[in-house]
Amino acid sequence: MSSSANPFVNAGRPASSRLSRAAAIVGVGHSDWVGDWKRTRAGEKPSDGYGYGAIAFREALADSGLKRDDIDGLIAGPATAYERLSEVLGIDPRWGDQADAVLSVIKAITAVESGLAETIALVYGNDQRSAKIQYGGPQAMGGDAFLSYVYHAPWGLTSQGALYALTFQAWKHARGFEGDDLGYVAVAQRAWSSMNPNAIQRKRITLDDYRNAPYICEPLRLFDYCQINDGGVALIVTTAERAARLGKPPVYIQGFGRRDLNQGATSLEPRLTDYYRPAQEDCARQAYEMAGFGPADMDMLQVYDSFSVHVPLALEGYGYCKIGEVRRFFREQGIGPGGKLPINTSGGHLSETYMQGWAHQIECVRQLRGECGERQVPNCRHAHYTSDVCGNAVSIVYSR
Amino acid sequence: MTDVVEAVRTPPAVMGLYDGPMWASIREGTMRLQRCLNCGEMQYPPGPVCPHCLSSNLEWQPISGRGTIVSWVVYHRTYLAAYPEPYNVVAVKLAEGPFMASNLEGETPAQSWIGAPVRMVYSTMLDGTVLPRFTLAATSAGKTP
Numbered sequence: 091m092s093s094s095a096n097p098f099v100n101a102g103r104p105a106s107s108r109l110s111r112a113a114a115i116v117g118v119g120h121s122d123w124v125g126d127w128k129r130t131r132a133g134e135k136p137s138d139g140y141g142y143g144a145i146a147f148r149e150a151l152a153d154s155g156l157k158r159d160d161i162d163g164l165i166a167g168p169a170t171a172y173e174r175l176s177e178v179l180g181i182d183p184r185w186g187d188q189a190d191a192v193l194s195v196i197k198a199i200t201a202v203e204s205g206l207a208e209t210i211a212l213v214y215g216n217d218q219r220s221a222k223i224q225y226g227g228p229q230a231m232g233g234d235a236f237l238s239y240v241y242h243a244p245w246g247l248t249s250q251g252a253l254y255a256l257t258f259q260a261w262k263h264a265r266g267f268e269g270d271d272l273g274y275v276a277v278a279q280r281a282w283s284s285m286n287p288n289a290i291q292r293k294r295i296t297l298d299d300y301r302n303a304p305y306i307c308e309p310l311r312l313f314d315y316c317q318i319n320d321g322g323v324a325l326i327v328t329t330a331e332r333a334a335r336l337g338k339p340p341v342y343i344q345g346f347g348r349r350d351l352n353q354g355a356t357s358l359e360p361r362l363t364d365y366y367r368p369a370q371e372d373c374a375r376q377a378y379e380m381a382g383f384g385p386a387d388m389d390m391l392q393v394y395d396s397f398s399v400h401v402p403l404a405l406e407g408y409g410y411c412k413i414g415e416v417r418r419f420f421r422e423q424g425i426g427p428g429g430k431l432p433i434n435t436s437g438g439h440l441s442e443t444y445m446q447g448w449a450h451q452i453e454c455v456r457q458l459r460g461e462c463g464e465r466q467v468p469n470c471r472h473a474h475y476t477s478d479v480c481g482n483a484v485s486i487v488y489s490r
Numbered sequence: 491m492t493d494v495v496e497a498v499r500t501p502p503a504v505m506g507l508y509d510g511p512m513w514a515s516i517r518e519g520t521m522r523l524q525r526c527l528n529c530g531e532m533q534y535p536p537g538p539v540c541p542h543c544l545s546s547n548l549e550w551q552p553i554s555g556r557g558t559i560v561s562w563v564v565y566h567r568t569y570l571a572a573y574p575e576p577y578n579v580v581a582v583k584l585a586e587g588p589f590m591a592s593n594l595e596g597e598t599p600a601q602s603w604i605g606a607p608v609r610m611v612y613s614t615m616l617d618g619t620v621l622p623r624f625t626l627a628a629t630s631a632g633k634t635p
């Protein structure tokens with residue numbers, strides 16, 4: 091299916107081009123992921139979600155050179171209540187919202203461009219590890235919603251990992267992909283994280299290490315899973331005009347797109363037939379049209395990676411390689427350091443830390459600013475972030 | 491005895507307003523789903539209207555129990571006492587159209603799981619819960635060539 095044969099009746103036009111480069115990220119910050127990983131593993135509880143968010147916010151303010159009084163908008167991440175987060179941060183916003191990583195950036199752009207707020211803090215904090223939050227098992231997500239891994243719990247299908255294992259099994263069968271070739275993702279991301287002092291897993295691994303690790307939910311192995319951790323991330327978004335007056339080079343939101351595949355979601359049909367590709371392709375079409383360029387011009391790709399499976403699906407769905415060519419892409423082009431397409435240059439959820447997509451945004455900003463030291467992608471001009479969590483495909487293109 | 495049953499409690503089914511009749515039919519050994527009398531489509535999970543045409547004219551009808559495996563996994567970790575590892579989960583495309591997650595009981599496919607024809611069986615769990623599951627249809631059992 092190509093974008094010229096769009097399956098959506100209401101395909102729509104990409105978001106108004108006036109939103110392209112209307113807003114920029116001017117400050118980023120995060121909590122001490124490595125230190126808190128050690129402390130939570132030792133049974134301590136360094137802070138709660140609000141505290142981690144506050145630490146990240148403090149860092150982001152310092153990074154931007156702005157004062158707290160400059161902030162007139164706040165978006166709280168999904169794990170903290172908006173009102174309490176405002177209270178903890180000492181902010182009375184004139185505009186506020188709650189959203190996940192990628193939608194918070196898009197909401198901030200629209201708020202800034204329409205004048206609802208001028209300078210918005212996007213703050214994520216989560217004590218998921220020390221609070222023993224389960225993303226699988228009988229208590230997952232309250233256990234009473236129409237989430238597919240809750241609906242199928244009577245059959246023992248109780249985890250997000252199993253849903254992606256089912257998707258990967260069907261996809262690799264359709265593509266003739268060897269299961270162990272998925273190991274290229276974990277190996278590459280660990281090579282990146284070995285150069286990232288903020289990553290909690292920095293020891294390089296080999297394809298043999300990958301193959302020798304146990305299955306968790308076959309066909310997925312240990313290294314296909316993310317690193318659940320406590321932590322916080324914050325970003326500050328403001329108008330392009332104001333961004334130009336600040337100290338750090340602005341990172342502009344050049345384009346974005348979204349398409350959700352919700353029909354048949356509980357029954358797993360969209361993830362098992364086309365592996366969410368129609369959503370990815372339509373999301374890509376919008377984001378590339380708004381940005382004014384496409385995958386060939388991207389200097390790096392950041393993929394929401396709760397599981398390594400997201401990466402091969404994104405390569406096909408967002409037009410980085412032809413259907414059925416991911417295996418060759420991994421082997422011949424490369425996605426690790428020195429590869430043709432650097433992917434998840436921080437190590438991502440698999441190796442840096444699982445911040446539910448938030449840390450991927452600040453990695454885009456730091457790469458585009460040229461702040462990434464040993465793992466810096468040379469002359470990084472355009473970074474594409476994408477998430478396709480359970481059929482909700484969202485992309486942002488960040489540019490210098 | 492109560493403790494034993496509690497220890498192997500089957501994870502409870504979501505009981506939305508429209509799930510009750512389906513689970514009642516499962517306990518009776520003939521699973522029923524809603525068929526839309528306007529457009530003919532069946533839906534799973536059950537719901538308030540037909541998602542294909544928005545009609546409310548739905549009728550509970552028995553399903554054939556026939557289907558095809560579209561994907562499968564094997565858990566190698568135990569998260570639930572009712573499901574000690576290793577155990578499988580299969581996604582089955584029912585002959586009537588909808589996809590459904592379940593388990594494959596008995597023999598496993600000699601060749602590819604994906605594409606293997608299956609038929610529904612009704613399993614009684616240790617705590618008495620009846621679950622619709624699948625076994626290989628005769629033609630794809632491991633022993634036959």
Ligand SMILES: [Zn+2]
Pocket residue numbers: 526527528529530531540541542543544545
């Ligand atoms: Zn209908």
